[in-house]
Structure formats: C-alpha cells, structure tokens
Amino acid sequence: MNEFEIPSRIASWMFAKYHTKNFSTIPRRCDGFIISRDLYLEMLKDTNECPVCEGAGWYVFRGVPLDCPCKTLQYEYTQYQPILRRYASSYRKGKKIDDISTSHLDHLAATKMQGIKVAFEGWISNPKNWVILYGNPGCGKSHFLEAIADAFFPIALYLSAEEFNSKIRKAVGTNTLDELVTDVKGIPILLFDDWGTGYDSEFTISTLRAVLQHRYNHAKELPTIVTTNMDQYDMRILDPRLADRLLEVAKWVDMTSIPSYRGMVNL
Numbered sequence: 001m002n003e004f005e006i007p008s009r010i011a012s013w014m015f016a017k018y019h020t021k022n023f024s025t026i027p028r029r030c031d032g033f034i035i036s037r038d039l040y041l042e043m044l045k046d047t048n049e050c051p052v053c054e055g056a057g058w059y060v061f062r063g064v065p066l067d068c069p070c071k072t073l074q075y076e077y078t079q080y081q082p083i084l085r086r087y088a089s090s091y092r093k094g095k096k097i098d099d100i101s102t103s104h105l106d107h108l109a110a111t112k113m114q115g116i117k118v119a120f121e122g123w124i125s126n127p128k129n130w131v132i133l134y135g136n137p138g139c140g141k142s143h144f145l146e147a148i149a150d151a152f153f154p155i156a157l158y159l160s161a162e163e164f165n166s167k168i169r170k171a172v173g174t175n176t177l178d179e180l181v182t183d184v185k186g187i188p189i190l191l192f193d194d195w196g197t198g199y200d201s202e203f204t205i206s207t208l209r210a211v212l213q214h215r216y217n218h219a220k221e222l223p224t225i226v227t228t229n230m231d232q233y234d235m236r237i238l239d240p241r242l243a244d245r246l247l248e249v250a251k252w253v254d255m256t257s258i259p260s261y262r263g264m265v266n267l
Contacts, residue, residue, distance in 0.1 A: 012067035095146040130250035138260025141227040145191040156189035
C-alpha cells in the first residue's frame with residue numbers, strides 16, 4: 001500500500017458492517033476468502049497477532065485499503081463508544097428515515113419532504129458530504145439526525161447545541177476541555193443539532209468554531225451535518241467566518257416550507 005493511502009475509518013466500518021453482515025463474516029486479507037466471526041475470534045485465542053491482517057492493521061480489498069476488522073472493533077470499543085458515553089446528547093432511539101410521515105403535509109411540502117428523505121437515504125449509503133438543514137422547529141430536522149445517529153452507531157456523535165454548551169462548562173471546571181474538543185473534532189461523523197441556540201458565551205462559540213474549523217480542514221474524511229433555525233444572513237451575523245466555511249462545503253437544505261408536525265396533532 002502506498003504510504004499516503006490511509007484507510008478511511010468510515011469506509012472500513014461501513015464495509016465491515018454492511019458487507020460482512022455486522023461482522024458475522026470477515027474477509028481474509030487480500031485473498032477474497034470469507035471466514036466466520038466465530039472462527040476469527042477462535043483464531044485470536046492462540047495468538048496476539050490478528051490472523052486476518054497478520055498484524056498489519058489493514059488489508060486491501062478490491063484495490064481499496066481498509067482497516068482490518070480487528071482495528072475497526074478496537075476503534076469502536078476503545079475510542080468511539082467512550083466518546084458517545086461522555087458527550088452524546090440524548091435522542092429518540094430507533095428512528096428511521098422512513099418513519100418521517102408526510103401524511104399531514106400538503107402536496108408541495110410532502111413532495112419536498114419525500115425528496116429530502118430520498119437524499120438522506122443516499123447519504124447513509126455514501127456519507128461523504130456536509131449538510132446544513134435549515135427550517136423551523138418541528139419540521140423534522142432532528143429526526144433526520146436521530147435516524148443517522150442510529151444508522152451509524154457508534155461512529156456518529158449526536159450533539160445538541162444546548163448540551164454542548166453545558167458540557168463545555170463542565171469540562172472547564174474539570175480541566176478536560178482539551179479532551180472534549182479533541183474527541184468531538186475527530187469523531188468520524190458529527191451530527192450537530194440547533195446551531196445558533198443555547199450559547200451563553202463567546203467562549204462556547206469559539207470552542208465550536210475550533211471543532212468545526214478542524215472538521216472543515218478535513219471535510220472529506222469527517223462528514224458533518226448541522227441543523228439550524230437561522231437563515232444564511234443570521235448565520236453570517238452570528239459567526240461570519242465559520243458561516244462562510246460551512247456554506248462553502250455543505251449542501252444547504254431549505255425546509256422552511258415544511259410546517260411543524262406538532263401543529264398537526266389532533267387531540
């Protein structure tokens with residue numbers, strides 16, 4: 001493998017999950033054979049060296065460099081799951097893109113929502129792009145993030161702006177702010193809900209700026225989805241520099257034509 005070809009953690013995780021049936025089968029390094037997960041774990045009992053990658057930590061599958069499943073599992077248990085336990089905001093588990101109803105919407109809004117649902121189904125199969133979801137409360141923005149958080153557990157961090165602010169205050173008090181920033185910077189997929197709300201200081205904004213600036217610098221490797229109630233003008237007023245970067249790399253999805261589902265509930 002060329003020294004500059006660094007295996008993508010998202011690609012490695014997706015391959016292991018979707019193409020080996022949630023790690024029930026694991027491809028042998030380079031040779032195309034498939035061994036069962038049980039056999040793989042059995043083989044590990046008698047050696048400290050992974051029998052799939054032979055200690056290399058990666059392998060090539062159809063010309064693509066990937067982390068070995070041993071590395072993927074290691075990242076999950078030692079890095080990503082602890083990050084989620086420390087920082088993830090609570091959200092409604094088990095949500096799916098398909099769960100978003102369009103029955104309460106008029107034709108134009110339903111067509112718009114259906115198009116966004118299709119686009120996000122495509123994003124889940126190929127999570128490379130940044131997205132900004134703009135719309136009023138209750139239009140379904142958070143539902144999309146919750147569904148993606150479930151689809152990519154544990155490599156996706158769902159974090160609301162309000163809870164991020166709270167976690168920053170706690171981290172300052174415990175001298176762990178650098179750890180928080182490093183973890184949120186590096187999680188493979190960041191899902192940031194309600195950008196522009198819940199901030200009580202310029203320090204919170206500057207901390208978020210540091211996180212998103214790093215991810216912007218590595219936009220292709222660290223896909224990020226942001227939801228906001230602010231239009232582009234208000235985003236630039238709040239933080240012109242960061243807004244400029246976000247709008248450069250992210251697909252802007254306008255959901256303002258979709259009304260809140262809360263106003264449609266019949267009692």
